[in-house]
Amino acid sequence: MSRRVRLWLVLAAGTGLAVLLVAACLDLPNFGGDRHPYGDRAVRASIARHTANVISSVNFDQRAFDTLGEMTILFGAVLGCVMLLRQTRDEHRARPRPAEVAPPVRRYALLVLPVALVTGIYVVAHGQLSPGGGFQGGVVAATALHLLYLGADYGALERIRPLGVYEVGDALAASAYVVLGLAGLLGSTAFLANSLLPYGTFNTLSSGGTVPLLNAAIGMEVACAVVLLLARFLDQAVEIEKENGE
């Protein structure tokens, strides 16, 4: 294919794409309007299944298969980081010295740590009721643990963070999501169908059928994944050193 033909091909394809995009944009609902064809249907489906937070209903019920894909992406990405940042043969671990922490920083960190941890767990637990959910709450809970690194030192953080437990937790939570999806096959006809459990009373913790369970699985997966990711970065930044004389 000559340069000229390629140029024409790009121009023709680009013009076609631009025309389609502009045509699609002209048909979009107006900015800030209160009616939206997809929104109306999603809200109706969510309320029919007693899920107060429509976003969670979209994530864990109407589009639960998409969430499985997103969880797999996170799982794979963290696995890749763990592999890349592992300790290699020409490196060794040096115990970091206990660090001096300014008293106000220590007080602040130790005061905020439990509050942040409970906030994270609260956001996960109320995912089907109020804004938030497994992903947001999981990240908050996992980063909250690392306030101990600010308030004390790396040794203290390592003591409350047995990495093996988090690795098992990560894998268990990811498989729990798939198992819940397969359970949907037993209850009805579709993978991840929300028809296994009763929908419960609207706006209570146990409402929404399988939504709270899938939400909790995501929360555990994200929290464990973030802890593992940060652990590898912290190991590299604080402990692992290149061997001398190489």
Added chain:
Amino acid sequence: MADAVIVVALLLVAATATVAVATRDPARQALVLSVLGVVLAVLFTVFQAPDVGLSQLAVGSALTPLLLMLTVRKVRRRGRDEEHER
């Protein structure tokens, strides 16, 4: 009134994002990114998307800057060790 809030939030995001691009030192850039995360979270909340705002707050203003700072620390430490050996 709501329009004014949206305009202010958009301007804040534009200003902070420009500062983030203009900052060349990675350690300072991480701090600016963290501020940008908060401003973006405000923008998403103003747009009535508090779920996305929460994600942005957790990832954009806490996790990403932290990973950046740790990477900068590792790279600087390695540089210092190599200078020390010479």
